[in-house]
Amino acid sequence: MPDLSYVRSEMLPERAPPASQVGIVGWARANLFNGIGNSILTVLSLVFLWYVLAAILPWVFAPTWSKGSLNECREVFAADGGHGAACWGVIRERWVQLMFGFYPEAERWRPVLAFGLLFVALIPVLFNMISRRMNWVLLLVVLGLAGVYLGGVLGIIVGLALLGAAAFVGFKAFTTSKEDRAAEIASGVKRLPNPLFFSALYPFIAPWLLWGGTIWMPVGAALGFVISVLAYRSLLPFVGNLAGLIIAVVAALVWWLLLTAPFAGGLHTIIPIGLEPVESRDFGGFMLSITIGVVAIACSLPIGIVLALGRQSDLLIVKALCVGFIEFIRGVPLITLLFVASTLLNIFMPPGTNFDIILRVLIMVTLFAAAYMAEVVRGGLAALPKGQYEAADALGLDYWKAQRLIIMPQALKISIPGIVSTFIGVFKDTTLVSIIGLLDPLGLTNAIRADQNWNGIVWELYGFIALMFFIFCFLMSRYSMYLERRLRTDHR
């Protein structure tokens, strides 16, 4: 083919795209300036951003961390040209108070430990991506750190031992691959106990850590459940399901209301193990908010499940009672319930009873959360395909067995994101307790501003509190969204 003057025999090398299509310019053209409307929006946003940042940043970066009073800050500003800026000294001086309220200084490791253990206890409930062994490693690490922190010869030895054990198990967990481990288990190697075991114990450990007192009190409370289960198991063959259940509940109530206190008191005189008791009115700051939030959610979950089942039930009176309760609580603002806690709850109780205000608030917030929790669980129940109920019936399971084995595990799993957002809501709403005079972070701002040194400070405290709340709630909402994605088991 000599006629053909030129034929390309290979591809041209790819050329770089035009500068306007790649890199930061290309990205900006594609995302910020594609079209007139968008360009205007972008410019407006940038102007807004500039305006806000220009107002806030110089205020935030003020060299006032070490100052001991507002007046000292004012001297700095005066020397600096007179424009006001943040006086961060107040945070430095009071942040411990904002965190722990009036919790005794020597005992502050307890709320921190309870908080750390909370995560360890929650992990197997909420995530199941961490292996069993890693869970125990975490627990050992938290306990070991607490031991080391507490100091003393015994504390350090125990702490180091725990940390060592954690390192050993952790090392083994890291070095064995999933397949090897599966083979080991198949060949009959003993597994570590299920970490849910610790999660079940946690509700007894945490109050003991926070409020202190004798260790026999939580042990007694836990025994109530043991007694209840034993009574149910042993009576089941003789009296049947329902009667067994009723007797089990009554047995537990009798134990808690009448026998736990003498049991704990008696054992304490024999073997006095305990922590320094802390009055709940010493709780304050974020510790108070978290305590109220966590306790309310933990207590409201079982109540909420019962209410949701009641609301779904065919039994007319039970249904009416549940609907009435749920709608009443959801129909009134939390602040009115807090008024009840602060002014009326003692009037409703037998003459002479006297709960302190924080316990009363806990009761009312629990009731409040229970109504919302009931709706969340009801949503979970409604989201279950009808086939699940029918399959349970077809297997011949009775109501409670069906609920326990088939319905609830699935419904609760679906409800976890809802439960987390209810928790976020309740946690944010704990700020309302400042209105009835409790010293949560917001309530403490008033107390702090009544200090001569910090009289007149506003933004620093609010900003700090807002930031703390944001971090906490934002992380939880992210987690809830992640969970929602993971739980979406339908095929798309």
Added chain:
Amino acid sequence: MTTITDPKQGQFRLSMLLYDSRYRAITIQIIALIGFLTLIGWLLSNTAQNLAVLSKEPSFSFMFEPSGYDINQRLLDYDSQDTHLRASLIGLLNTLLVAAMGCVAATIIGVIIGVLRLSPNWIVSRLTAVYVEGFRNVPLLLWIVFTMAILIETLPRPSAFRKGEASMSLWDTVAMTNRGIYIPEPLFSRSLGDMHLLGASALRFDVSLDLLALLAVVIAGFLTSILIKRRADIIQEATGLRPRTWHLRLGVVMLPFLLVLTILGFHLGYPELKGFNFRGGIHLRNSLIALWVALSLYTGAFVAEIVRAGILAVSTGQTEAASALGLRPKRTMSLVVLPQALRVIIPPLISQYLNLTKNSSLAIAVGYMDITGTLGGITMNQTGRELEAVLLLMLVYLAISLTISAVMNWYNQSVTLRER
């Protein structure tokens, strides 16, 4: 065969109450009822005993005694010699006012932000995300006190206007001070006066006849306008051509309205600096604005998420099908996408309205005199009638909530998909 498992008639044994599924339901219900009644009885007897110890007879007569305190924002006339009942009513109206204003503003904010969050513009969608997360993850109470503090600290005080350091905005018609915003008020120089209803009772109120006249004219105008539209529809169906009616319909509504305004001598009253404060105009107090803005922004963040979810819930197949049918984008939006999105949006939206109304009780933090501030605040404090006041307060909120829920249920029923 079934007769074998059925027990024979007349062989009723007590244990059947527990073991026979026919009776068990009744047994459980009766136990539940007895338990409930016992609980109520126990609470009531405790309360009675405790009140006897405190020697406080439960009585609502305090509601009819003079309140003795003043309220700054009152939609009806009120002074310190009026009863606590009247003060509560003023508070209730303030609650409803801020709730209504909040719902409107939250919807507007939510829709705008929800749409912008889906915008392809990176910076806009980021900014709106920051807004949504920021407001949703910080307690409302904090936002309310924050907004109040911003209003107080950044806006000029009235004395700055006197000294000329600040001036009124919008051609000298609006005064923005740190005591609130003063806007022009509508006045009628040939006013028809007011109608006083319900005499001197605690529920008395005045109705402006001017307003009534205007309302009547506007409603009549709209009715006529609808008639004109009907006629246009009929013509369109008959001939296929639609007569142009918008100018006629606009005229029917606007002209009589303007006419009545002129007859009544409508003019605006502008705020003026007199003495310590601005006088004249409508005074939107700081507390109202702070509460309103904070409630709207906070609820708006939730509404934005609802709107976004609603829009995302309509699958793109619907839009594509609509354009395949030849519908224009505008009609696709109004006939296909919106009705489906609204079905997803409206129920959670209404429950946000409910939340907003309940959250308005946080007014107490900025001294806005809503029903929590009057009945649940000063009245409760001054009379020491906690039981009665809290009970009334709860009932009022419950009534509001149940009304909103009733509307929600009614709406839900009317839009549920009729499935076969």
Added chain:
Amino acid sequence: MKKTVFLGALTVAGLAAGVSAAATLEDVKARGKLNCGVVTGLVGFGAPDANGEWQGFDVGFCRAVAAAVLGDPKAVEFVPTTGKTRFTALASGEIDMLARNTTWTLTRDVDLKFEFVGVNYYDGQGFLVTKDMGVSSAKDLDGATICIQTGTTTELNLADFFRANNISYEPVPIETNAEGQQQYLAGACDAYTTDASGLAATRASFEDPSAHVVLPEIISKEPLGPLVRHGDNEWEDIVRWTLNALISAEELGITSANIGELSAAPGSNPEVNRILGTEGNLGEMLGLDADWAKRAIMAGGNYGELFAKNIGESTPIALARGLNAQWKDGGLIYSPPFR
């Protein structure tokens, strides 16, 4: 599941704290702590410091009672109360006494069933305005915006005062002193009204106190005092006479400095001897021991010392004694005799 622990704890608390209205003294002794209701935060009168220790004039009185009854001025649980919660807290037995600048009025005494044990501070409602407003009398405040703290007698006094003088005003209700101060300083209200002591304390904390004046009108009488529940006269007597002991101590020159010396042996003044328990058995009559008053005075000093330390002229609050001087010095502070 936590519920159960609480139920357990609650029952224990319920059993332990079974308060019957009549035996506050025994309850306090059994508990080993005095539950004292205080303000959530008011400069000079009661506020927690950075270590969580409560300080202030009212707080000092709580400590004196705790010292008298329990022998330890630190054996006090301070229960912060708001204007709204204070009375229910006392009525329900949550607190044993309330020392939270509360005005003694007939309604509170009779209708709400409390007993005021005396007056520890004579106050009155005043107005704080900025100097550049050019106002010299409260009657010039026609049309002014006035910040008031809700939940107190102040709002009623204010309504009465303006109605009696037939002038108009715009009330701005606020929850706490800190908010009131913030609004006032920013100019969101022309005047701030509360008890004159509170105004002085607030003014003292301003950047430039001299730019603000407290108007001469005091529009109300506000005798502030500690109060207890109606119906437990023994407890009421103890709290009342602890207050009187502090007052008499100042009058008779017993201070925390010389009390050791004076109580070592009976001195020449029989009343001093009776107060300090070196003579007579006044303590036993109250159901306490002989040293009760000595401990109360040692807790924070006598009335004058408490005043000087927390709110007196050497403090930033700089309140003059005025009406609160001893009756000998022309004030109203007067204790019935110890005999």
